[in-house]
Amino acid sequence: MAGNSDPLTPRAKIAVTAGKAVAAASRAAGRGSGSVIGGRVALKLDPDLLARLAQNLDVVLVSATNGKTTTTRLIAEALRAAGPVVSNALGANMPAGITSALAGGSEARYGVIEVDEKYLAGVARDTDPKCIALLNLSRDQLDRAAETRMLAENWREGLAGSKAVVVANADDPLVVWAASSSPNVVWVAAGQMWKDDAWSCPSCGGVMQRPGDDWFCGECGFRRPQPSWALSGDHVLDPHGSAWPIRLQLPGRANKANAASSAAVAAVFGVPPQVALERMYQVQAVAGRYDVVQFMDRDLRLLLAKNPAGWLETFSLIDPAPAPVILSVNARGADGTDTSWLWDVDYTRLTGHPIFVVGDRKLDLAVRLEVANQHFQVCENVDQAVQLCPPGRIEVIANYTAFQDLRRRVGN
Numbered sequence: 323m324a325g326n327s328d329p330l331t332p333r334a335k336i337a338v339t340a341g342k343a344v345a346a347a348s349r350a351a352g353r354g355s356g357s358v359i360g361g362r363v364a365l366k367l368d369p370d371l372l373a374r375l376a377q378n379l380d381v382v383l384v385s386a387t388n389g390k391t392t393t394t395r396l397i398a399e400a401l402r403a404a405g406p407v408v409s410n411a412l413g414a415n416m417p418a419g420i421t422s423a424l425a426g427g428s429e430a431r432y433g434v435i436e437v438d439e440k441y442l443a444g445v446a447r448d449t450d451p452k453c454i455a456l457l458n459l460s461r462d463q464l465d466r467a468a469e470t471r472m473l474a475e476n477w478r479e480g481l482a483g484s485k486a487v488v489v490a491n492a493d494d495p496l497v498v499w500a501a502s503s504s505p506n507v508v509w510v511a512a513g514q515m516w517k518d519d520a521w522s523c524p525s526c527g528g529v530m531q532r533p534g535d536d537w538f539c540g541e542c543g544f545r546r547p548q549p550s551w552a553l554s555g556d557h558v559l560d561p562h563g564s565a566w567p568i569r570l571q572l573p574g575r576a577n578k579a580n581a582a583s584s585a586a587v588a589a590v591f592g593v594p595p596q597v598a599l600e601r602m603y604q605v606q607a608v609a610g611r612y613d614v615v616q617f618m619d620r621d622l623r624l625l626l627a628k629n630p631a632g633w634l635e636t637f638s639l640i641d642p643a644p645a646p647v648i649l650s651v652n653a654r655g656a657d658g659t660d661t662s663w664l665w666d667v668d669y670t671r672l673t674g675h676p677i678f679v680v681g682d683r684k685l686d687l688a689v690r691l692e693v694a695n696q697h698f699q700v701c702e703n704v705d706q707a708v709q710l711c712p713p714g715r716i717e718v719i720a721n722y723t724a725f726q727d728l729r730r731r732v733g734n
Contacts, residue, residue: 334374337367338425345422357410361418364425372417375424376449379408379433382587383449383486385442385477386457387470388632390415392572392608393457393580394436399605400588400598405431412609416441417448432591439473443480453590454481454504455489455583457512459496460519460631470519474500489586491579492549495537499524499544510586511535511552512579515634518666553582558595560585566595571606576635610729614715617732618708621715622648624732626725628657630666636719643674646711648704650681650724657722661686669694675717678707681724704731 330338345360364371382401384394398409408427410420415436424433437445439459446454456477459470477500481488490501492509496519501507513535514520520537521530528541538545550561557565558581568581581602588598607613611626627636640647653659661683669691677698679687684700691698701707708716720728 330374331368334368334371337364337371338375340364340367341422341425357412357414357422358416358418361414361420361422361425365418365421372421372424372445373448373450375421376433379424379427379430379449380591381433381435381449381451382453382455382591383435383437383442383446383451384455384457385437385439386455387439387460387629388635389457389576389580390436392577392605392611393455393584394434395605395608396580396584396602397455397587398432398434399601400584400593401432401434401591403588403593403597403601404591407432407434409434410436417445420445440476443476446480446484446486451484451486453489453587454484454486455587456497456501457491457580457583458494458514458631459500460629470496471524474524477501478503487590489583489590491583492547493535493537495520495530495544495546496524498547507547508551508586508590509547509549510583511549512582513553513575515575515631515638518630551582551586553579558582558585558599560589560595564595566599568599569603571603572608572612574635574639610725615732618705619713620708620711622708622718622732623715624725624728625717625719626722627719628721630663633667633719637668637671640675640717640719641715644676645714646676646678646716647672648678648680648707648711648716648718649687650679650704650718650720650728651684651687652682652721652724652727653686654682654723657724664690669696672696676711678710680704680707681720681727704728 341360341364344363348359382397384390398407401407406429408430410423415438420435459474474496482503484504488501488504488507490507491497491512493514523530523539523544525544526542528539531538531540536546552559556568559565568578570577585595585598610624614621614623625636627633653661677696679698679700688700
């Protein structure tokens with residue numbers, strides 16, 4: 323870590339001040355947090371601002387298709403045991419949003435930063451991270467993001483020779499291939515329910531063999547590395563073989579996996595697993611995800627699922643049938659405008675649940691549910707869907723912008 327001398331030049335200070343002013347004006351106009359527009363303005367005035375802001379921080383970068391916002395939050399809580407943390411906790415994860423977040427953390431010792439998969443290599447160059455956490459790579463935003471193997475290649479080239487400790491999921495072949503170019507990798511057995519993005523070997527294109535939880539390429543010998551950390555039921559196993567209980571307020575197997583990776587990251591900074599995991603218990607919801615809100619005399623649990631891997635994990639969380647389920651899908655810029663991924667989701671897992679469909683692309687979803695032989699009703703909006711449900715708990719699953727719409731409507 324650099325000394326605590328002020329790294330900001332006069333130009334950088336002007337850029338930070340201008341960015342904050344623009345962000346405040348954007349908030350006052352009711353246009354969201356203003357972090358992205360503020361960061362854009364600041365970077366226009368000083369293109370090196372992100373590097374300058376990161377100079378006095380021990381930085382952790384977190385990237386993945388699924389789970390990066392939650393994992394960023396868990397790591398930030400764990401590292402607060404060792405000192406003040408600045409983080410882009412609301413998920414603005416491209417350079418402008420990251421710059422804006424760091425500009426607000428002048429007293430921080432640690433920067434815990436979620437990074438969009440496409441921007442990881444560039445942000446790593448700018449911020450000189452001490453640690454990089456890589457969780458998974460899966461198909462998402464098909465019209466915007468590169469095909470998953472191209473993203474893995476981008477990571478592999480961008481991280482080659484990096485001084486950072488890379489904490490990587492040993493169960494995802496794409497992540498392993500991407501991380502293998504790094505000289506210092508800590509492997510975590512975090513599991514992988516969704517396997518359909520890694521049936522061919524990212525190294526040679528051969529067919530991947532998957533006996534049990536293991537995987538290897540029968541043609542080139544590329545195989546699952548031996549993990550030093552592992553998720554085992556409700557415990558994290560550390561490199562010494564000690565089992566530490568995971569107690570979270572966040573539901574589901576995926577969040578236990580996120581906690582296991584977060585504990586491995588915390589250990590890089592000297593925070594012991596017991597301390598890290600105890601602090602993670604404080605996290606109740608992440609940017610509205612998993613919150614239960616009262617709306618029209620019902621209890622709505624808000625669940626975010628953006629792609630097939632996320633929907634698969636989310637289905638494992640919902641109350642058993644006959645709990646009603648509202649599904650909402652949009653296809654705006656932030657979601658990706660291509661909804662063909664709906665055909666990769668196994669909607670037969672919802673059999674027995676009354677299903678209500680809303681969102682911009684409700685008809686695309688209706689066709690998919692029809693083919694899956696599900697009983698559903700298409701509704702004009704969430705109000706109508708909720709009215710059709712009996713009193714009690716309703717599970718609401720939405721993709722990215724549909725989730726934001728939902729939060730605005732139900733007052734979360």
